[in-house]
Amino acid sequence: MGIWKRTGIWSARSWRPYADALSRIKSRQREIESWSGERIRRYSLELRYLSRSDAAADVSMTEAYALVCEAARRAIGMEPYDVQIAAALALGAGKLTEMQTGEGKTLAAALAVYWRALSGRGVHVATFNDYLARRDAERLGPLYRYLGLSVGCVQEGMGAAERRLAYAADVTYLTAKEGGFDYLRDGLCLTKGSLVQRPYHFIVVDEADSILIDEARTPLVLAGEADAPQRDGARLAAVVGKLAAGIDYETDGGRRNVYLTDQGAMKAEALLGCGNLYAAGNELLLGELRDALHARALLRRDVDYIVRAGRVELIDPLTGRIAERRRWPDGLQNAVEVKEGLQPQRSGEILASITLRHWVGLYPRLCGMTATASSSTDEFAEAYGLQVAVIPARRPAARTDYPLVVYATKAAKLAALTKEIAALHAAGRPVLIGTSSVAESNGLAAALAASGVSCNVLNAGNEEREAAVIGQAGAVGAVTVSTNMAGRGVDIRLGAGDEEQAAAAARLGGLxxxxxxxxxxxxxxxxxxxxxxxxxxxxxxxxYVSLEDELFARYSSSGAAAAGSWRQGLDGKLEGAGIRRRIEHLQRVADGQNREIRQTLNRYADMLEQQRHIVADRRRGLLEGRIAPAPLVLRDPDGYADLCARYGAMAVKRAETEYALLALDRCWADHLEYASVVREGIHFESTGVRDPLDVYERLLLAAFADFFDKAEDRAVRALLAVDRTKPDIGPEPAAFNMPSATWTYLINDRLLPHRHSFW
Incomplete structure (x- = not known):
């Protein structure tokens, strides 16, 4: 534990406990090698019985790991390497393992999954996308079934019955988003038989840095049908179109905030004819104007979003890929749609929401794996209590990492990139180019085409096509241009799996x-x-970097103007270690600011999550019969007697629970709407002496104080208002409809540096 206390990392030097366990596992596996397949399966059943009985809380890790190692060799032809077993030991102990690309994280996870699944309480493996969940379930299914365990896979588009069956399996592969959405849907069920998930037990998170950090601030949202609000988007877009940047409004250096100047506020007031824009009664107009200005000044087509098939689709700022089922909060989403001349889409009313961070936190046991964890050790420890175990590569790395190549302008960088890629392609060497946006990938592909270099371009969200293309990226002569995270989770093998091509690619220098x-x-x-x-x-x-890149635009006050202070070649290339140190510093600043944003957002989300948890516990108690609804007989004896006479006491009792559940759901949706309204405007408090977070928490606590009293009153009123000519006392069928939409919100913190700040 000494190394963990100092650095938060379990490194190779702290491996002694793993080395001893590894030796025992290998020794036991050699004994099991002589067993028949039938004896292995019978012994697996014995381990399951021991794990599920009161005789032992957990069966021996040594026995389980040795058994699954031998089963893997027989069932799927893959015998785990020592580093994979060590990684599995770390996973089983609830750590976050860092394994380099191609080292076999999928099989390593299977060892820990088998051991934890013996309890019969279910293990979930959360992957990066549906394709990877399906692929891993199919690839490892024969191993689990060989040992007597069942395997399920949850995919987008599945019905409730299929999902219920998948979650009932001993091992379930899914994406974090599908698991979170199913959790929210279960939170709106009116009968126990409608639930698809069972109580959570253990989760393994693949690509953990993406899911637990990059995506953790993203709320999952369930929405029901609702009338679209009346917005005068076209008029407001026309108004902001007449405002001049730098005169009527300004943006901060990071392009996260935009705000009106005093002159801009007066100009907007004149154009709108609204009087004082900040006067009471203009709150809605102010919010809509803020969204229109944000859409115009800060959001760029083919960088922040694309327009495809008549719809605005967001680009994930961390991956450069199209973010499926993601949208901005409604006002901003509609403002961008109006800006692009599209018909604003109806979004629906938010009925339930949870962040991925809080969803993962519902599991009693958590572990994860990724190739890039060390740089975020402190954040993993702070947010999830996860220690990072660094697993050394099976073979020494032979990759050469060259220093940054820096240019003064984007044009000079593009010319150099094109020349370098063309030269590598001419030699036959496979090339993979990572870009940060759709616009950049398309621009580079066009430049390569003009130079006679054909390439595959990946910047959309078709995971299966991405996997196929990325899988071929190691072939001799292949040139692949992708956004940063395209095909994540897919191994790139030299020669695309062909041994002769692999040898040829290696002789050329590899990928x-x-x-x-x-x-x-x-x-x-x-x-x-x-x-x-x-x-x-x-x-x-x-x-390759230019001083006109987004990193400089956001985080450097000098930007491209700094080019004159560095030694510059005729081709625009900048030399000197000093500039590289400057760029690395900017990247650390960016990383720090993004972490601070995540921490701030977490603090806001934590308050609402505490309240959601209280409501969810009460709701589950009502659903399971552990908590009784407010008895109608005490509130209105005559009304209760009349209902019993018409429908029977049992039907009334059942209806009391159903109406109580629906009332909780309705009140929680109202509370979410209130929290959203407060959150939208709370940062205006930063212009005074009060802390916005303190104000937000105080308002939410006050609003929640009589939450359950309101819910009980609502349920009783609804039950007493039943149309007594109906043959059934239950709620209208429409009340049982599931939400019509699922999406994730892209949320950013808003810190306002000016009294007239907008975002």
Whole structure:
């Protein structure tokens, strides 16, 4: 534990407990090698019985791991390496393992999954996308079934019955978003038989840095039908179109905030004819104007979003990929749609919501794996209590990582990139280029085409196509241009799996990874860099940067103007270690600011999550019969007697529970709406002496004080208002309808530096 206390990392030097356990497992596996398949399956059943009985809380890890190692060799032809067993030991102990790309995280996870699944309480493996969940379930299914365990896989588009069956399995593969959405749906069920999930037990999170950090601030949202609010989007878009940047409004250096100047506020008031824009009664207009200005000044087509098939689709700022089923809060989403001349889409009313961070926190036991964890050790420990175990590579790395190549302008960088890629392609070497946006990937592809270099471009969200293309990226002569995270979770093998081609690609120097720019997060760059040099293969990585890149635009006050202070070649290339140190510093600043944003958002989400948890516990108690609803007989004896006479006491008792559940749901939806309204405007408090977070918490606590009293009153009133000519006392069928939409919100913190700040 000494190394953990100092650094938060379990490194190879702290491996002694793993080394002893590894020796015992290998020794026991050699004994099991002589067993028949039938004896192995029978022994697995014995381990399951022991684990599920009162005789033992957990069966021996040594026995379970030795058994599954031998079963893997027989069932799927894969015998785990020592480093995979060590990683599995760390996972089983509830740690976050860092394993390099190509080292076999999927099989390592299976060892820990088997051991934890023996209890019969279910193990969930959360992957990055539906394709990976399906692939891993199919690939490892024969192993689990060989040992007598059942395997399920949850996919988008499945019905309730299929999902229920998948969650009932001993091992369930799914995406974090599908698991979170199913949790929210279960929170709106009116009968126990409608639930699809069982109580949570253990989860393994694959690509943990993406899910637990990058996506953790993203709320999952369930929405029901609702009338779209009347917004005068076209008029407001026309007004902001007449405002001049730098005169009527300004943005901060990070392009996260936009605010009106005093002159801009007066101009907007004149154009709108609304009087004082900040006067009471203009709150809705002010919010809509803020959204229209944000859409115009801060959000860029093909960088922040694309327009496809008549719809605005968001681009994930961390991956550069299309973010499926993601939207901005309604006002901003509609403002962007109006800006692009599209018909604003109806979104529906939010009925339930939870962040991925809080959903993962519902599991009593959590572990994860990724290739890039070390740089976020403190955040993993602070947010999840996870220690990071660094697993050394099976073979020494042979990848060459070259220093940054820096240019003064984007044009000079593009010319150099094109020349370098063309030269590598001419030599036959496979090349993978990572870009940060759809616009950048398309621009680079066009430049390569003009130079006679054909390439595959990946910047959309078709996971299966991505996997197929990325899987071929190691072929001789292949050139692949992708956004940073395209095809994540898919191994890139030299020669695309062909031994002769692999040898040829190795002789040429292996996969050449080129970053077309640095990301705000060093982890994303490291993930791209780690695509080369798989399992000791040769390879190289290099990143090209210009002073006009987004990193400089957001975080450097000097930006491209700094080019004159550095030694510059005729081709625009900048030399000197000083500039590289400057860029690395900017990246650390960006990483720090993004972490601060996540921490701030977490503090806001924590208050609402505490209240959601209280409501969810009461709701589950009502659903399971552990908590009785407010008895109608005490509130209105005559009304109760009349209902019993018409429908029978049992029907009235059942209806009391159903109406109580619906009332809780209705009151919680109202509370979410109130919290959203408060959150939208709370940062105006930062212009005074009060802390916005303190104000937010005080308002939410006050609103929640009589929550259950309101819910009980609502349920009783609804029950007494039943149309007594109906043959059934139950709620109207429409009340049982499930939400019509699921999406995730892209949420950013808003800190206002000016008294007339908008965002």
């Amino acid at each position: 050449a990874v080129i970053g077309a720019g640095l990301h705000e997060s060093m982890r994303i760059d490291n993930q791209l860099r780690g695509r080369a040099g798989r399992q000791g293969d040769p390879g190289s990585s290099v990143f």
